[in-house]
């Protein structure tokens with residue numbers, strides 16, 4: 065169970081995806097990109113734009129139910145990518161590394177990159193932008209909404 069949360073805004077996610085794209089320029093050009101659904105789709109779209117890559121396929125892996133991890137299962141394969149040669153696989157993050165390991169086994173020749181990496185998943189990715197502590201749950205912009213917070217002065221004063 066996570067002991068803290070890290071909120072990523074749309075702006076930050078866009079900046080991080082652009083930074084990853086700039087590093088990936090040295091590893092390409094790529095024939096295409098495989099996005100791991102669903103979290104990898106928005107990062108993959110931003111990176112595809114930066115790398116001028118038009119071919120995007122998806123692989124669908126179901127692993128988590130809310131924050132609870134289950135048995136990973138592939139419900140759609142990325143047929144366009146074959147064994148991954150010349151392809152780039154994108155996900156939003158690696159946590160335990162289970163999802164990435166499974167996908168890499170299916171496309172062993174692909175380059176794997178993600179925005180955020182926790183220590184257990186770090187060895188499974190070729191590239192990432194920011195390391196996040198293992199006990200921190202990353203909240204992506206699509207998971208959150210701005211919330212009204214009452215001003216301090218509106219709360220009853222606490223007596224010493």
Ligand SMILES: O=P(O)(O)OC[C@H]1O[C@H](OP(=O)(O)OP(=O)(O)O)[C@H](O)[C@@H]1O
Pocket residue numbers: 100101102103104125126127128155156157158159160161162163164185
């Ligand atoms: O390294 P792991 O422990 O396998 O965790 C990382 C995976 O978990 C999340 O996806 P999730 O399975 O929650 O599905 P989603 O992308 O559809 O939200 C995240 O987007 C990664 O794909």
Ligand SMILES: Nc1nc2[nH]cnc2c(=O)[nH]1
Pocket residue numbers: 128157159200201202203204207
């Ligand atoms: N949103 C989100 N999904 C995850 N799946 C595995 N780890 C995480 C995380 O830290 N945040």
Ligand SMILES: [Mg+2]
Pocket residue numbers: 100101102103104155156
């Ligand atoms: Mg995912």
